[in-house]
Amino acid sequence: MANGEKGRSSITHPIGVVSRRTGLKADVLRAWERRYKAIQPGRTSTRRRYYTDEDVERLLLFRQATLAGRRIGQIAELSTQELRNLVQSDRVSVSHIPESSPTTSRLTAKGHFFACLRAIDDLDSQKLRAQLERAAMDLSHPRLIDTLLIPLLQKIGELWEKGGLRVAHEHFSSSVIRSFLTSLETLYTPDAVAPVILVGAPVRQFHEMGALIACVTAASEGWRVTYLGNDLPAEEIAAAAIQRRVSAIALSLVYPSDDPHLGEELGKLRRLVGSAPALLVGGRAAESYDRLLHSVSAQRLLDMSEFRDQLRALRTRPPLIASAETRISLT
DSSP: OTTTTTTSOOOEEEHHHHHHHHOOOHHHHHHHHHHHOOOOOEEOTTOOEEEEHHHHHHHHHHHHHHHTTOOHHHHTTSOHHHHHHHHHHHHHHHOSSOOOOTTSOOOOHHHHHHHHHHHHHTTOHHHHHHHHHHHHHHSOHHHIIIIIIHHHHHHHHHHHHHTSSOHHHHHHHHHHHHHHHHHHHTTOOOOTTSOEEEEEEETTOOOOHHHHHHHHHHHHTTOEEEEEEEEEOHHHHHHHHHHHTOSEEEEEOOSOSOOTTHHHHHHHHHHHHOSSSEEEEESTTGGGGHHHHHHTTEEEOSSHHHHHHHHHHHTTSOOOOOOHHHHHHHO
């Protein structure tokens, strides 16, 4: 077995400590163990998992490799030395920026923020990707989202609006960040019985970054995520929600903030899916539709922290069960 190097250290750590050290949620650690045999922690007499320092190193290497775009299923059987070689190879091919590790200094969110802005100004995709990957190692998931990615996207939009960035820079940075978010989501493997959330943007809403961040956040909270993209009519959102038997629908509203047709769309969506799934709405323009959102029993989210709180509260709710009559009406 590739994980046969274990046992050299007598120091052991519970799963909570390992989760904090690696930035991987406990459910991800369990999934990688159960589905891919990537790690084989020991067990106490009460069947609680414990991990050695070697296990922690191995998990950090797995995280770096997956953030570089590799799938855990493809690398789970590699030995720790093979993982070290693979991660080093990926670093060399991507950038000369040194990745953080347990023995290197960590940057603050502010440090990563300005390093990412410099990479964007240089139109250097490899440098920007490497900086984002290093930030994912240095920061916990909530801090990565709340103190780096969201402020970075807001700053990019602000600079573009004021002429501080060219359209090319805005498109370039969006492309790299979109790819990074997609790879970040693959870190999380929710259980097959986890609740399902549908994420997207309604018709005439074309900005998707907020929705992609919502996808990653929901996955990190143990939800199964179905992402539909943007500019979707109510009928399509409802049909997908019913087919997937979702517990929640998350919608991103960024621009415009005065769409006269949005009320009809959201009203239709609520009628089609019924009252069972929670309707969670966030984004820069959401506040402008406060009265409308209240009328369709939607929860307006102030930030990602509130989104996480809602996801945790909703996990015990039953999923939407579509009747045959409703399915027929949507097809």
